[in-house]
Amino acid sequence: MGDERQVRLARVYEQPEPGEGTRVLADRLWPRGMRKTDPRAGTWLPGVAPSTELRRWYDHAPERFDEFAERYAEELSAPAGAAALEELREMLRDGPVTLVTATRELELSHLTVLAKLVV
Numbered sequence: 001m002g003d004e005r006q007v008r009l010a011r012v013y014e015q016p017e018p019g020e021g022t023r024v025l026a027d028r029l030w031p032r033g034m035r036k037t038d039p040r041a042g043t044w045l046p047g048v049a050p051s052t053e054l055r056r057w058y059d060h061a062p063e064r065f066d067e068f069a070e071r072y073a074e075e076l077s078a079p080a081g082a083a084a085l086e087e088l089r090e091m092l093r094d095g096p097v098t099l100v101t102a103t104r105e106l107e108l109s110h111l112t113v114l115a116k117l118v119v
Contacts, residue, residue, distance in 0.1 A: 001058060005097075006092060006093065006095070006096040006097060007022065007096075007097055007115045007118060008020055008021075008081070008096065008097070008098040008099070008118065009098070009099050009100075009101075009111045009112070010023075010099070010100050011100065011101065011102070011103070011104070011106065012025055012027075012031050012100040012102050013034075013102070014040070014100075015040065016039070016040060016098070019096065020096060021096025021098055022040050022042060022043065022095065022096070022097050022098070023039075023040065023042025023043070023100050024042055024045055024048075024091060024099055024100065025042055025043065025044045025045065025046055025099055025101070026048045026088075026099050026101055026111060027044075027046065027049050027101050027102055027103075028046045028050070028051070028055065029046075029047055029102075030044070031102040038055075040100070042098070042100060043091070045087060045088060047083070047084030047087075048076070048081070048084040048114060050068075050071075050072050050075060050110050052074060053069065054071055055077065055110075059071040060103070060105060060109075062108060067078070069113045072110055072113050072114075073078050076114075076117060082096055085118065086119065088114075088118050089118055092118060092119070099114060
């Protein structure tokens with residue numbers, strides 16, 4: 001099985017599915033209404049999430065997604081982002097990873113970009 005099959009995407013509020021591997025919360029902010037001990041969140045890696053400024057600029061506007069993806073990739077190539085991305089890659093070497101977010105629209109979220117960059 002290739003790495004691209006080992007990365008799944010889900011909303012943090014969904015129950016884990018069998019075989020989905022390690023859950024990684026890839027949001028800069030902790031999800032509302034969720035306790036820090038909630039197993040649906042898994043490991044929190046805020047360093048792989050887009051900056052607050054980029055997230056606010058994007059605002060999930062579909063027409064901005066391509067530019068958002070480029071800017072986000074640039075952020076992850078900076079030293080802090082690269083270190084967080086490498087930490088995520090290490091987790092992936094140990095088995096499947098499910099990236100989770102509080103965002104409602106997974107297709108337009110940073111997770112779709114992150115899933116491509118992590119492999």
